[in-house]
Amino acid sequence: MNITIIHGSPKGNNSITKKHTDYLIECIPNHNYTEFYVGKEIKKLENDASYFNAMIKTIHESDIIIWSFPVYYYMVPSQLKRFVELVYKKNCVYAFKGKYSTSISTSGNFFDHAAHNYMNAVCNDWDMNYIEGFPAEMLDLLKEEKRNNFMGFMEYFLYISEKKLPISKSFAPLLSNNFNYIPEPQINTKIVLDKKIVLLTDATPYDLNINNMIKTFNSCFGNIIDVINLHTVNIKGGCLGCGHCLSDGKCVYKDGFEALFYEKINTADVLIFAGTMKDRYLSATWKTFFDRNFFNGHRPVLNDKYLGFIISGPLKQNSNLRQILEGTCQIWKTPILDIITDEFNNSYELTKEIEAFAEKISKTLEINWQRSDSFLGVGGHKVFRDLVFSKKSIMKADHEYYKSHEYYDFPH
Ligand SMILES: Cc1cc2nc3c(=O)[nH]c(=O)nc-3n(C[C@H](O)[C@H](O)[C@H](O)COP(=O)(O)O)c2cc1C
Structure with missing residues (x-):
């Protein structure tokens, strides 16, 4: 064959x-x-x-x-x-x-x-x-x-x-609802937070819904939200898998990624990731962003920030992607705020959803609570803990972090 x-x-x-x-x-x-x-x-x-x-x-x-x-x-x-x-x-x-x-x-x-x-x-x-x-x-x-x-x-x-034995499919096709979101002219919610919100997106001018959802989200807040488009950041390419970062936490690329990470992402209190579903995930641009975070190894370095998602696309039909986003939050120890999508039939309802999202963010920060980890976080931690411990001579930066943060919580 x-x-x-x-x-x-x-x-x-x-x-x-x-x-x-x-x-x-x-x-x-x-x-x-x-x-x-x-x-x-x-x-x-x-x-x-x-x-x-x-x-x-x-x-x-x-x-x-x-x-x-x-x-x-x-x-x-x-x-x-x-x-x-x-x-x-x-x-x-x-x-x-x-x-x-x-x-x-x-x-x-x-x-x-x-x-x-x-x-x-x-x-x-x-x-x-x-x-x-x-x-x-x-x-x-x-x-x-x-x-x-x-x-x-x-x-x-x-x-x-x-x-050529017959094979049945595991996944049904995704159905799109072809809904065009038009933001409401008047937003009732005006929230002022004494926290820094950074919104990262890969939106192009053609991604109308996500651009309009970001616009509405922005108008819900009295303070300025730092909106960063990944296309404007000098990211030269995807992770090369070279593993140089494992010993000292430094990436071999000399581009804008580390500046984005240290100056924008790491200085935020709240992170919002916004993007449009492309096939069964987000875009390859978003994937490049996640992969390039590997210079942080298995260390949850963003662990004092909240993270929320605004997504355009049929996420309700894509439980795999939802689990990836939830797993990311639990492993990064960035408590998840919510995942907002445009799976609505009219603009008014979606605007209300985004307004409610803004209010929920405000209340979450005020109470300062976080969702309890499920299997995704608890199981993931154990896999990482054992991996880092068994490869500590290679994963030096992770090993130092895990020791100093008491992540080696093996049962005795
Ligand atoms: C950017 C990056 C992300 C990774 N993410 C995961 C992961 O999510 N789960 C996992 O088990 N291993 C992860 N790994 C480890 C690789 O899957 C593993 O080292 C793999 O065997 C490399 O295969 P390759 O040599 O064919 O590229 C990651 C490695 C890199 C460089």
């Missing part, structure tokens, strides 16, 4: 995840494998149409597509997310239709299920036959039992694909 492997890791040939697919090719060599390095070559794919088209042609002629990616911030890396957007933008979904597909990931098994759900949902949207993937731990391949199990999975996947 013709098998195309799409690598999402920005590390290209040095990707740990690719070691799994290398092993597959070594153990089952009697197929025709082609590999693409989307994570490493995303800029080329974006700018070189003939290269992109050649890739799409190979995919179109394949029997099987295997997605290989590291889990980055509850999801696939920003570069792979961007590739999904390019497939839509260039009308190339047809090339994927009907193919048998699965995902292989490596990670610390933290929120890998959410990344797999994302890829599963995208493949469902593209009418592919998606078989639930294989979320390995990053060092699994070193263990014989895990290697054998991985080959068992591949044998199973290839059998189903070759026999």
Whole structure:
């Protein structure tokens, strides 16, 4: 069979995840494998149409597509997310239709299920036959039992694909309500907070609803809200996964990201993230923002700030994304304020929702309470705690932080 492997890791040939697919090719060599390095070559794919088209042609002629990616911030890396957007933008979904597909990931098994759900949902949207993937731990391949199990999975996947067994979809298509939000001329709420609110957005001039929701949110407050558009920040690219930051907390990029983080985000009391859903997540621009936060490792450095979301898109139909946002807040220890969306049928109701959001923020800050962590935060903390402790010689900055903040709360 013709098998195309799409690598999402920005590390290209040095990707740990690719070691799994290398092993597959070594153990089952009697197929025709082609590999693409989307994570490493995303800029080329974006700018070189003939290269992109050649890739799409190979995919179109394949029997099987295997997605290989590291889990980055509850999801696939920003570069792979961007590739999904390019497939839509260039009308190339047809090339994927009907193919048998699965995902292989490596990670610390933290929120890998959410990344797999994302890829599963995208493949469902593209009418592919998606078989639930294989979320390995990053060092699994070193263990014989895990290697054998991985080959068992591949044998199973290839059998189903070759026999073209029917596969049912896990995710229903997203329905959009095509509602255009027009802000009310008169806003009744006028809240004055002695706190700094920073609103981060990726809105372009075409994102009418989110721009108008931000406008209404702004008019609810008597004080000035610092609105920062991610497109105006000099962010040179997505996280490279190089791991240099693990020892000293410094990113190898020399661009505007650290200034954004230290001067704007870290000085805020309240953070609002606003954006429009693109396919099954937010935009690749938002994903780049989250991934680039990795220079803070596994340290919840924003832990004295509240965080809320304003989202345009059918979030009520996308529980995976909602869980990612809630998980982010619990792991960052930035108590969640609320998630406001434009899933309304008239502008008046949405304006009232945003006004109420502003009032809820004010009351939350006054009482200074926070939601209790659920499994997302409690379980996530334990996974991170054990990960940092077991890799303390590499994750030096995390280890120092965890020691000094008494995060090593192992049971005795
Ligand atoms: C930006 C970034 C974000 C990450 N986020 C997660 C995560 O959410 N969950 C997790 O288990 N591991 C996370 N990791 C760890 C990687 O998934 C893991 O190191 C993976 O094996 C790297 O694979 P690769 O070498 O193929 O790129 C993250 C690593 C980076 C650099």
